[in-house]
Amino acid sequence: MPPARTPLDDLRREIDQIDDAIHDLLMRRAAVVERIGAAKGSPGQAVYLRPAREATILRRLMARHSGGFPAQVVVRMWREMITALTRIQGPFAVAVYAPEEKRGFWDIARDHYGSFVPMTAVNTAAAALRAVSDGTATVGVVPYPAEDDNDPWWRFLVSADVNRPRVVARLPFGGRGNARGENRDALAIAVAAHEPTGDDRTLLSIEIGGDLSRGRLKDMLEACGLPPVAFCTWHAHGASSGMSGPSIHLVEIADFVDHADPRLSALVERSGEIPVRVNTVGGYAVPLNLP
Numbered sequence: 001m002p003p004a005r006t007p008l009d010d011l012r013r014e015i016d017q018i019d020d021a022i023h024d025l026l027m028r029r030a031a032v033v034e035r036i037g038a039a040k041g042s043p044g045q046a047v048y049l050r051p052a053r054e055a056t057i058l059r060r061l062m063a064r065h066s067g068g069f070p071a072q073v074v075v076r077m078w079r080e081m082i083t084a085l086t087r088i089q090g091p092f093a094v095a096v097y098a099p100e101e102k103r104g105f106w107d108i109a110r111d112h113y114g115s116f117v118p119m120t121a122v123n124t125a126a127a128a129l130r131a132v133s134d135g136t137a138t139v140g141v142v143p144y145p146a147e148d149d150n151d152p153w154w155r156f157l158v159s160a161d162v163n164r165p166r167v168v169a170r171l172p173f174g175g176r177g178n179a180r181g182e183n184r185d186a187l188a189i190a191v192a193a194h195e196p197t198g199d200d201r202t203l204l205s206i207e208i209g210g211d212l213s214r215g216r217l218k219d220m221l222e223a224c225g226l227p228p229v230a231f232c233t234w235h236a237h238g239a240s241s242g243m244s245g246p247s248i249h250l251v252e253i254a255d256f257v258d259h260a261d262p263r264l265s266a267l268v269e270r271s272g273e274i275p276v277r278v279n280t281v282g283g284y285a286v287p288l289n290l291p
């Protein structure tokens with residue numbers, strides 16, 4: 001006589017059915033993404049990468065999530081899936097600023113882009129940007145800008161060229177998990193569209209050819225409807241020596257702003273005699289509020 005089926009057997013049978021359903025849906029999702037890839041046309045410069053859409057998908061899922069399965073793990077699983085399905089559409093590789101003593105960026109890049117994507121550690125943020133510019137990497141992962149950096153990587157992104165690499169995401173997007181190292185966030189750089197998600201930050205480079213204090217610039221930004229939430233400044237000559245002269249500010253704005261936004265021309269007009277040049281350096285969807 002065969003042994004009687006126990007409640008545990010029944011539950012495992014149910015798990016097998018669920019696993020089949022999840023697996024079927026994964027294969028179905030992959031087939032749809034293949035069609036999306038075809039609809040986007042030939043892969044030029046990483047046009048298949050849509051960070052805003054990725055953020056929107058995860059925000060929508062988090063809004064409906066409930067039960068005992070950890071939200072962060074949902075994000076982690078989706079991140080693995082999304083990168084795998086991005087790779088169906090075209091080449092994808094990541095260059096991460098991860099010198100010996102700062103391995104944390106490697107962990108958060110791997111959490112975001114998955115454990116099977118080709119990933120290279122580089123010793124400087126500039127090398128990560130170069131990898132994106134020369135096409136050896138699709139995405140570069142660099143430290144979130146710090147005020148005290150007197151040779152900041154972001155100055156290499158200051159350009160009006162629409163095909164230049166720009167900031168496309170802030171990492172971690174869905175919680176830091178067990179990533180090693182300090183608590184510093186990273187930014188992802190790629191040649192991909194800066195698109196709105198409904199809750200965004202934009203990075204503006206503001207080049208100033210004369211004397212304009214940060215306080216004055218802040219007032220001007222606010223008056224133009226561009227609420228600044230963070231500033232970094234780089235002086236082209238005599239960096240950090242307090243000398244006046246050409247300087248570039250990286251200003252984070254609590255809104256989505258694209259290069260044709262009328263608020264940018266309003267800012268230039270408002271500066272009057274002082275030569276001011278404004279460019280967008282990209283931006284990011286505000287990450288999920290998960291530990």
Ligand SMILES: O=C(O)C(=O)C[C@]1(C(=O)O)C=C[C@@H](O)C=C1
Pocket residue numbers: 033036037048049050051053054057081082085086089
């Ligand atoms: O919606 C797209 O454009 C896709 O390519 C699909 C998808 C996804 O897996 O959902 C994959 C990569 C993109 O960066 C965004 C989303």
